[in-house]
Amino acid sequence: MRIFLLGLACLTLSAQAVEPVVLRPSAKLLFKQPELLQVGQCVRYEEGGAGWVVTEPLFFLRGEVLSAEVRTRRLGKCPVVPGKTMDRYSRDEFIRHVQAFPCVAEDVPERDEQTGVVRIRVADWETPHAKKAENAGRLYRGMFVEKKLEKDMEIELEADLLSVCQR
Secondary structure, three states, X not given: OHXXXXXXXXXXXXXXXXXXXXXXXXXXXXXXXXXXXXXXXXXEEEEEOOOOOOOOOEEEEEEEEEEEEEEEEEEOEOOOOOOOOHHHOOHHXXXXXXXXXXXXXXXXXXXXXXXXXXXXXXXXXXOOOOHHHOOOOOEEOOEEOOEEOOOOOEEEEEHHHEEEOOO
């Protein structure tokens, strides 16, 4: 019986070792629609706009694609603030979570995944200033996560967070 369990354990470990790296939606987008993210393409990152009758204001960041690539990233554990849900996080707690994202829950093993990363040059933006927006998104009070937004600065985002600018 011990030999059977030992053999089963070895098979399980070897099966995990050859497990393929998973493609996140952002990486799949780069493979399926590469023409949308060509160098020079105008793209937008948007937050807000939710609601059926009365919609929230829409905040955005617009820029030009400088590069797009697929990268393998180790997904570590998501930072958790005990006793709080994400909608109760302070701005600093929210930033720690965004910087770790994509990440896995505490009860899920860490793993490698491929992400589609787009580097853009920022052209213009509009960010929320209301206190209630401090843990609602990456854009807040003239900032992108923790960086002060400036024209021509470069940032990176996952491809599936972007849309092509409307002409």
